[in-house]
Amino acid sequence: MVKKGLKSGHTPVLLAETLKALGVQPGGRYIDCTIGGGGHAGAILQQSSPGGQLLGIDADPNAIEIARERLQPYGGSVLLVNDNFVNLQSICIKYDFFPVHGILFDLGLSSLQLNGSGRGFSFQHDAPLDMRFNPGQKITAADIVNTTPETRLAHIIRTYGEELQSQRIARIIVRERPVKTTLQLAGVIEKAIGRRGRIHPATRTFQALRIAVNHELENLEMALRQAVDVLGYEGRLVVITYHSLEDRIVKQFMQKESRTCICPPETPVCVCGHVPALRIINKKVIRPTPVETGLNPRSRSAKLRAAERILNRDDAELAGADEGVIDVTRSPGWRRPVLLKKIRMAFLAA
Ligand SMILES: C[S@@+](CC[C@H](N)C(=O)[O-])C[C@H]1O[C@@H](n2cnc3c(N)ncnc32)[C@H](O)[C@@H]1O
Numbered sequence: 001m002v003k004k005g006l007k008s009g010h011t012p013v014l015l016a017e018t019l020k021a022l023g024v025q026p027g028g029r030y031i032d033c034t035i036g037g038g039g040h041a042g043a044i045l046q047q048s049s050p051g052g053q054l055l056g057i058d059a060d061p062n063a064i065e066i067a068r069e070r071l072q073p074y075g076g077s078v079l080l081v082n083d084n085f086v087n088l089q090s091i092c093i094k095y096d097f098f099p100v101h102g103i104l105f106d107l108g109l110s111s112l113q114l115n116g117s118g119r120g121f122s123f124q125h126d127a128p129l130d131m132r133f134n135p136g137q138k139i140t141a142a143d144i145v146n147t148t149p150e151t152r153l154a155h156i157i158r159t160y161g162e163e164l165q166s167q168r169i170a171r172i173i174v175r176e177r178p179v180k181t182t183l184q185l186a187g188v189i190e191k192a193i194g195r196r197g198r199i200h201p202a203t204r205t206f207q208a209l210r211i212a213v214n215h216e217l218e219n220l221e222m223a224l225r226q227a228v229d230v231l232g233y234e235g236r237l238v239v240i241t242y243h244s245l246e247d248r249i250v251k252q253f254m255q256k257e258s259r260t261c262i263c264p265p266e267t268p269v270c271v272c273g274h275v276p277a278l279r280i281i282n283k284k285v286i287r288p289t290p291v292e293t294g295l296n297p298r299s300r301s302a303k304l305r306a307a308e309r310i311l312n313r314d315d316a317e318l319a320g321a322d323e324g325v326i327d328v329t330r331s332p333g334w335r336r337p338v339l340l341k342k343i344r345m346a347f348l349a350a
Helices: 015-022 039-047 061-070 072-077 085-094 141-147 150-161 166-176 182-193 203-214 216-230 244-258 290-295 297-301 313-319 325-330 337-349
Strands: 029-032 053-058 078-082 100-106 231-241 278-280 303-309
Touching: 015 039, 015 100, 015 231, 015 303, 029 039, 039 053, 039 072, 039 100, 053 061, 053 072, 053 085, 061 072, 061 078, 072 078, 085 216, 100 216, 141 150, 141 203, 150 166, 150 203, 166 182, 182 203, 203 216, 216 231, 216 244, 231 244, 244 278, 244 303, 290 297
Parallel strands: 029 053, 029 100, 053 078, 100 231
Antiparallel strands: 231 303, 278 303
16 A cells, blocks of 8 residues: 655655665665655665664665654654766765665655655746755756757756657757746747647757766666666566666666576577576566556656576675585675675775
8 A cells, every 4th residue: 555755745756665675674774776755765774673674775865854754753764865866886885885786776856856846856836947956066957958059958958858850849949948937938838839739849859958967877777777776686676667778777787687698599509608696586667556647647668677696606706615615695685794704895995
């Protein structure tokens, strides 16, 4: 049963499915890379008690404050860090928080950021064109809209918004500059391509600008790679995406990391020497039920993918002959202090 978000005003998406995919257990250690309003995090802490620990990260200082208030009952079991998840590995080292049993990414933005935060994420409210998750970051959406050359602007709108009318939109935006607010931009786009169907014509362009401002796709790719190293054996990586661009990255990453060979199909004999690090848990992507989408329309586009860290040849070598590969493979990594100590040392030395 999905509960309404409490004080945060954000309802966590695919909550029961996330807890199941993470395999949350008492005493477990988890990282929520996108803590937002703390909805998923609160449920993880509840299910992992007694003894559970959670490291929560968010680029938005407001989100950290909201999560701090919401997660107050869990006291010292929670550590909150205002940073970008692209720095996941260094955050884990700094706070000595690894290896972990599970890592969650619930991507995109929270309802709180979308609705009336005054940060320009939505064209439902008039606000300056900002769109930064972290207000300390330099470049805003207004900078991109008002200073980017037309062809580059069209490229951003096409690539990150999958908008077929990107050239036309970019041409009119450049003609109408300066464009300073969300409603002004939405109006310019509507003028450029008109209104057809139920979806507002500015939807794709707003998505494109948000992705560009926050380097969302690059950061996701880099963070996923780091997440694998932070997971203990049989630790779970769970990612919830909200549009096809981020879902493609997650899908391809999990597929690649679970394959024994990543040579091009035409290669007659494997030469890549690739060593898999993950096992995909849900072959079919997990989507919200009609009940959830009815209660929380924001969940409509959500897709959940999950994978488990496996012990591979390289890790077995790292663990050392005294551990014994077969023995180690059969035991959950986090119950093996010797193995963990060695991996930890190798991780710090890397
Ligand atoms: C969908 S919300 C998470 C909601 C949360 N799961 C909950 O239940 O309340 C996504 C959050 O991720 C944060 N975020 C997005 N990209 C980020 C990044 N690269 N680094 C850190 N936080 C990020 C946003 O600021 C936002 O607060």
